Amino acid sequence: METTYEKLVQECKRLDRLGSIGGFLAWDERVFMPPQSGDLRGEQNAALAELVHRETVRPEIGKWIDELEGQWEALSRPQQAVVRDARRDYDKRTRLPAAFVARKTKARTASYQAWVRARREDDFPVFLPYLEEQLELAKEEAGYLDASDPYDYWVDDFDPGMNAGIIEPIFRELQPRLKEIVETILADPDQPDKTALRGFDVGAQERFLKEVVRDLGFDFERGRIDSTVHPFCGGHGRDIRMTTRYDPDNPLDSLSSAMHEAGHAMYEQGLPDAFAGTALGSAVGMAVHESQSRLWENQVGRSREFWSYYEPKYRAAFPEPLRSFSSEELFRAINQVALTPIRVDADEVTYNLHILLRFELEKALFDGSLKPAELPEAWNAASARIIGYTPKNNAEGCLQDLHWCEGLFGYFPSYCLGNLLAAQLWYRILEDLPGLPEQIAAADFQPLLQWLRTHVHQRGRLTYTNDFAREVTGAELSPAALVRYLRERYLSLYSPS
Amino acid sequence: METTYEKLVQECKRLDRLGSIGGFLAWDERVFMPPQSGDLRGEQNAALAELVHRETVRPEIGKWIDELEGQWEALSRPQQAVVRDARRDYDKRTRLPAAFVARKTKARTASYQAWVRARREDDFPVFLPYLEEQLELAKEEAGYLDASDPYDYWVDDFDPGMNAGIIEPIFRELQPRLKEIVETILADPDQPDKTALRGFDVGAQERFLKEVVRDLGFDFERGRIDSTVHPFCGGHGRDIRMTTRYDPDNPLDSLSSAMHEAGHAMYEQGLPDAFAGTALGSAVGMAVHESQSRLWENQVGRSREFWSYYEPKYRAAFPEPLRSFSSEELFRAINQVALTPIRVDADEVTYNLHILLRFELEKALFDGSLKPAELPEAWNAASARIIGYTPKNNAEGCLQDLHWCEGLFGYFPSYCLGNLLAAQLWYRILEDLPGLPEQIAAADFQPLLQWLRTHVHQRGRLTYTNDFAREVTGAELSPAALVRYLRERYLSLYSPS
Structure with a gap:
């Protein structure tokens, strides 16, 4: 009989396999993808990311974590580390509203394009509103995770x-x-x-x-x-x-x-x-x-x-x-x-x-x-x-x-x-x-x-x-x-x- | 307001994007993948295929097809072609029991290995039971789709x-x-x-x-x-x-x-x-x-x-x-x-x-x-x-x-x-x-x-x-x-x- 801990570890491994597919697409994009195939790749990435995200926020995972947190003292130190980070990851995935994630993704693309232009033309004002927006989005995200300090939230993220x-x-x-x-x-x-x-x-x-x-x-x-x-x-x-x-x-x-x-x-x-x-x-x-x-x-x-x-x-x-x-x-x-x-x-x-x-x-x-x-x-x-x-x-x-x-x-x-x-x-x-x-x-x-x-x-x-x-x-x-x-x-x- | 036909076409495009990811993994596997990474790739393929399959058998898609088949005469010839093949694909996906698909996948791997060995050693009897099994599986699959003739089912499949x-x-x-x-x-x-x-x-x-x-x-x-x-x-x-x-x-x-x-x-x-x-x-x-x-x-x-x-x-x-x-x-x-x-x-x-x-x-x-x-x-x-x-x-x-x-x-x-x-x-x-x-x-x-x-x-x-x-x-x-x-x-x- 599989324990809850084993179920969690197996599920994390499955999510690792799924998540790693996006990594290969990203590698291919930078190494071998034909020049004009980026539009298709963008659509593949979006469709896959949505599917994988849905897997990572399954309520069942949250229940396993709740249950394991309830038996904290019975867990070994390595098991505690697994549960600690499963909680950390799960909260990050589930607490960000989908609308916010979509807004952030869109803003990032626009910001990148503005940055490329600003750098090429040495024109900081072109980039300024996007920098302001990125800063606001970063603070907003920290807020969803109840971070006491938004900058610390991001340092801790990496x-x-x-x-x-x-x-x-x-x-x-x-x-x-x-x-x-x-x-x-x-x-x-x-x-x-x-x-x-x-x-x-x-x-x-x-x-x-x-x-x-x-x-x-x-x-x-x-x-x-x-x-x-x-x-x-x-x-x-x-x-x-x-x-x-x-x-x-x-x-x-x-x-x-x-x-x-x-x-x-x-x-x-x-x-x-x-x-x-x-x-x-x-x-x-x-x-x-x-x-x-x-x-x-x-x-x-x-x-x-x-x-x-x-x-x-x-x-x-x-x-x-x-x-x-x-x-x-x-x-x-x-x-x-x-x-x-x-x-x-x-x-x-x-x-x-x-x-x-x-x-x-x-x-x-x-x-x-x-x-x-x-x-x-x-x-x-x-x-x-x-x-x-x-x-x-x-x-x-x-x-x-x-x-x-x-x-x-x-x-x-x-x-x-x-x-x-x-x-x-x-x-x-x-x-x-x-x-x-x-x-x-x-x-x-x-x-x-x-x-x-x-x-x-x-x-x-x-x-x-x-x-x-x-x-x-x-x-x-x-x-x-x-x-x-x-x-x-x-x-x-x-x-x- | 998006019509049912438009919804179906959009969904097919999304499934095309998702399905094409497996194609890239297959290409990479044959062209650039390191020699010992096949075990990871197998796990990625399995996890992805399961997820994508789940998307393709959503009951909502079946309802759209039912609805469009009910208005057949109102559809243009190209629209009829879309609905005709959506039905064909949907039936093939939904009528095969998951246990059968799993059995078939497993049998195929074993059959491939036996064929490689039989060919190398010019030993047909090694391959024979696997050939018999493949033939039975092919007939069984045709049965799930109510095919009048199993061989015709496969000719028609291609x-x-x-x-x-x-x-x-x-x-x-x-x-x-x-x-x-x-x-x-x-x-x-x-x-x-x-x-x-x-x-x-x-x-x-x-x-x-x-x-x-x-x-x-x-x-x-x-x-x-x-x-x-x-x-x-x-x-x-x-x-x-x-x-x-x-x-x-x-x-x-x-x-x-x-x-x-x-x-x-x-x-x-x-x-x-x-x-x-x-x-x-x-x-x-x-x-x-x-x-x-x-x-x-x-x-x-x-x-x-x-x-x-x-x-x-x-x-x-x-x-x-x-x-x-x-x-x-x-x-x-x-x-x-x-x-x-x-x-x-x-x-x-x-x-x-x-x-x-x-x-x-x-x-x-x-x-x-x-x-x-x-x-x-x-x-x-x-x-x-x-x-x-x-x-x-x-x-x-x-x-x-x-x-x-x-x-x-x-x-x-x-x-x-x-x-x-x-x-x-x-x-x-x-x-x-x-x-x-x-x-x-x-x-x-x-x-x-x-x-x-x-x-x-x-x-x-x-x-x-x-x-x-x-x-x-x-x-x-x-x-x-x-x-x-x-x-x-x-x-x-x-x-x-």
Whole structure:
């Protein structure tokens, strides 16, 4: 006789299968769909989403959750996690009125189109009413869920358990320490120049990075890599579809973005499929997800050990374009730091400053101390203060990101929290695996991947982000590890004359 | 106020969108899915199919159909076609017990596995119980639909309105006339040899055939071509996914199979999307579908006019491998005829004999005059009599096709009916477009495609196959046009010495 708990887990798995179909359609849309087939795809998505939504709000599911909440003390800790998130998901699905969801979907499409035009024409006023609308919709949605603070609702949406009150002191402490590192680096008169890396055959780039991610442990039997303008990792843990992009004159980009997406992919591949669709089969949140991508991209992929193994192979794949680069020049190019107005082009040090800027402005937009109309000016001032760069126009300022135009408020902090977590994990792992540097230098990534499988992937979302940090890394979320890591990596490479 | 008819049409379109999602998953499964992701895909398919099935059997749809049938005389002819097929589809969905559908699905998987093993090991007894089961299931299904004859039920399933009583005299007349043509061809001591076409670069083959199908009128804005082991045409009219396969030593195969699939694809691309999911937005049936693929592959693609335009381009793409071939040798290789045991390898003349063989045996299996256990012997005898070739084993005999193992009885005749229709259409089109040969010689396929759009594609399934033949080609279905076409094409190329 199937227990209520088992019924719930089975149903979550069925909903996972159904939900993942939309993920494949989205992958196909960005990778292989013919140019004029978007109208059909939109209709398929809408018809499917309606059907799947109807399945997820079945009253029977609510009854199972009620019943299990009534026996809370009799549940094991993993079972409690499943019921806790089933409740969380069910409430989010059932409390939003259908008319609101339809309004939001429609508004998002219009907002996206306005944002594209505003960015292209550097015309913020075109986007302003849509930004205001997105902000109102975000607050309205938080209201349906009885959120005590609308901004916290959204932070929690991407990183369960997180809120601005936790993030704020961490970011406040991080900012001056990052700034100090950046200033030291930039004071070095001998700056590397990765733009001199030119003419890298795209086919050879593809072969090289596929070999690398295979070495890392990405399972090509249950996943693939294709090419897109904006790299992403989609699909499902049992069938991961990741993408990268190739530029003959920016070869490090395809490689590091592939290692980044492979980090996301291997997390998904490591989640326990028996619990798919429940807390125990899900990623903790965006921050932990980002910790996985960043750890492989940065802690591993920018290390001396990694390059001591791959440099000869890299040179064999690209003998001509690398001829004039010494080993040290190549390694410094890989770890180049530069002030850039654009977040997605930023290196791993300054990237965090871009996030601090966005967090400050998001909070102000939500608490009303910043009006949307004042955003361009506030952005430029904050950019000058935090990053040290004043955007020349809004396209490289407040219009550069897609997030707010799509109503994704509260998402940005996850990127920086992920960097903090990656560094905390790194030092924790080094305690368990003191031989890790030598293993990386031998391209033996299995011990690292196995550690992550055991301590991170297989755990699913047993706990939320803060408890994850405490239980898995052994420390509260804090800037300490990231600052230590950045100082160790960069201050040995750069010295003010 | 939306009328009941409009509601039905809208609902059919929604079901078309939902149904087409499974088609994309099937395409992806055969083209891009990672090797070990089949288990997830199976679960996605099952969860989706159950959901979509539930939508298609909603009682409300049945009530709409009842209501519209009650006002039959007030409906226009196109409206009657929509209601007629809505009834047909709805009955097929609602009358099959869920337990039967589940049993059938399970049996099909087991049957497929047994067939694969039996074919590999040339061990018919392994497959026999599964063949018997498939036959029983096919009869049982016909019973749920109150079919007067189970074999006719299946013929009608693939070609609405068709039955064995119509097909039998046509095939009986066709057989000796085909045999006569084949004997004349094979009596020519100077037989072409297309196996001498070797070493055709696969990349150049792909570029060449994409140029050809683009010239024909395949819309790459709403479709694409990829590579698979077994070419097929899937997806949806608004987003066609067709495939082909490449062999450096069999270059005509990729080209003719691409033209074949492009014929299917352009039919789908030409169906009126406003009526998607209804009779007016659907292909008539398999025979008319096959007439479209065969017309482009054979009537167009094997013609002197076609090759007068493309031969110089073909030689430019493959100068080396074609050096020792004269124009006439190439053209005769394109129109080579040979006795082969395998249907899918057969040329356009002998192909029909393979179908006559299968039709005779299928009918006998259904009327009980042939026991499944007797199939190998009966197959070999019929093959010797009809095709003139005795299979050396069951793998090149009665185990060669997938169809019966998957319960697809009554499907084979469509292939030959499609060839008959292609020829009938061809002579009908030549009456309207006397300049067609010159247009083809100039690679101007627009007049032909437009004719098909107007008279075939846009018509949808206004009528069933027999009325289609009468109304569109101006003649009853008969062997006359195909025999005329084959004689015109082949008897000028081959002469008994």
